[in-house]
Amino acid sequence: MVLTIQAPAKLNRFLAVLGRRADGFHALELVTTVLDGVSDLMDTLEGAPAQALSLAISGPTGEGLVADETNLVIRAWRLLEAAAKRPLPAALKLVKRIPHGAGLGGGSSDAAAALRLGNRLFELGLADGDLLRMAATLGSDVPLFLLGGTVLGLDRGERVFPLRPVPLEPILLVHPGLHVSTPSVYRALQDVGYPAPEPLASQPEGAAPPWRNDLTAAALRVCPALAEVRETLHATGAEPLLCGSGSCWAGRYASPAARDDARRRIALQNPGWKTWSV
Numbered sequence: 425m426v427l428t429i430q431a432p433a434k435l436n437r438f439l440a441v442l443g444r445r446a447d448g449f450h451a452l453e454l455v456t457t458v459l460d461g462v463s464d465l466m467d468t469l470e471g472a473p474a475q476a477l478s479l480a481i482s483g484p485t486g487e488g489l490v491a492d493e494t495n496l497v498i499r500a501w502r503l504l505e506a507a508a509k510r511p512l513p514a515a516l517k518l519v520k521r522i523p524h525g526a527g528l529g530g531g532s533s534d535a536a537a538a539l540r541l542g543n544r545l546f547e548l549g550l551a552d553g554d555l556l557r558m559a560a561t562l563g564s565d566v567p568l569f570l571l572g573g574t575v576l577g578l579d580r581g582e583r584v585f586p587l588r589p590v591p592l593e594p595i596l597l598v599h600p601g602l603h604v605s606t607p608s609v610y611r612a613l614q615d616v617g618y619p620a621p622e623p624l625a626s627q628p629e630g631a632a633p634p635w636r637n638d639l640t641a642a643a644l645r646v647c648p649a650l651a652e653v654r655e656t657l658h659a660t661g662a663e664p665l666l667c668g669s670g671s672c673w674a675g676r677y678a679s680p681a682a683r684d685d686a687r688r689r690i691a692l693q694n695p696g697w698k699t700w701s702v
């Protein structure tokens with residue numbers, strides 16, 4: 425039996441930093457939407473039972489990514505093996521399309537996909553709660569991908585609650601080909617000064633969350649070149665929002681036509697940048 429699971433990217437539509445915790449992590453409030461409708465911004469994980477565990481990586485963003493014990497897919501698999509108390513030998517194939525270090529959660533999404541794939545492939549019978557606990561040990565962003573849809577994230581982001589879906593505005597994602605490290609951005613919060621903690625106010629039914637990311641100043645400190653993307657989006661009439669810890673930006677437009685027009689202009693001016701319509 426061969427099983428294939430899609431691993432979509434995510435968009436943090438609201439990210440508030442509420443403080444630094446004793447364990448060094450930051451207390452967050454997040455509203456994140458899993459982008460399951462953007463086919464060219466999705467990784468794919470395929471698996472079949474085999475003699476031994478192996479992972480093959482391909483795809484446009486697969487280059488340079490190692491398929492060893494540090495890969496989040498293998499780390500997720502080892503957790504499944506520990507829960508099953510037996511080896512789970514399988515041939516895994518990961519096709520990468522989500523850029524890494526872009527704030528789009530590709531590695532976290534792959535980890536969540538691996539948990540779901542292994543549970544089904546070997547009929548382990550792990551409940552959603554078990555998978556959520558395992559996901560939280562792999563990374564703060566992994567549990568939200570198990571829920572899908574639009575998710576409220578609390579604590580370090582790993583305590584997740586499904587939210588009523590709020591349609592996405594016309595959005596253009598722009599990736600300038602830069603890699604930004606998440607830990608370095610959280611560390612830089614100390615240099616730029618912590619933002620005033622402002623939790624999400626209760627929202628009217630069906631309203632989109634405020635377009636806010638408290639990591640923006642810290643990410644610009646780590647990678648000043650990010651400012652050029654923000655300015656370019658501004659010049660096309662968008663409200664720009666940094667994706668997580670960067671390096672991707674999301675531009676929000678008044679209409680799909682304005683978004684599509686901006687996409688054409690940005691592609692002409694910056695042929696090295698990648699764009700996706702959401």
Ligand SMILES: C[C@@](CO)(OP(=O)(O)O)[C@H](O)COP(=O)(O)OP(=O)(O)OC[C@H]1O[C@@H](n2ccc(N)nc2=O)[C@H](O)[C@@H]1O
Binds near residue numbers: 436564565667
């Ligand atoms: C910023 C966000 C927003 O969704 O996404 P990305 O930009 O990475 O996609 C997340 O908080 C990234 O979550 P994730 O990438 O899973 O982080 P983890 O592996 O748990 O932690 C990596 C490092 O980030 C810092 N970290 C992470 C989460 C958090 N609430 N506080 C932190 O200080 C810590 O230094 C930690 O060592």
Ligand SMILES: Nc1ncnc2c1ncn2[C@@H]1O[C@H](COP(=O)(O)OP(=O)(O)O)[C@@H](O)[C@H]1O
Binds near residue numbers: 524529530535604
């Ligand atoms: N399967 C994977 N896909 C992508 N990155 C991975 C994977 N496994 C481990 N990593 C590591 O996680 C880092 C962060 O990747 P990713 O989650 O895609 O970006 P971001 O944190 O910006 O959303 C990468 O630079 C890489 O070193």
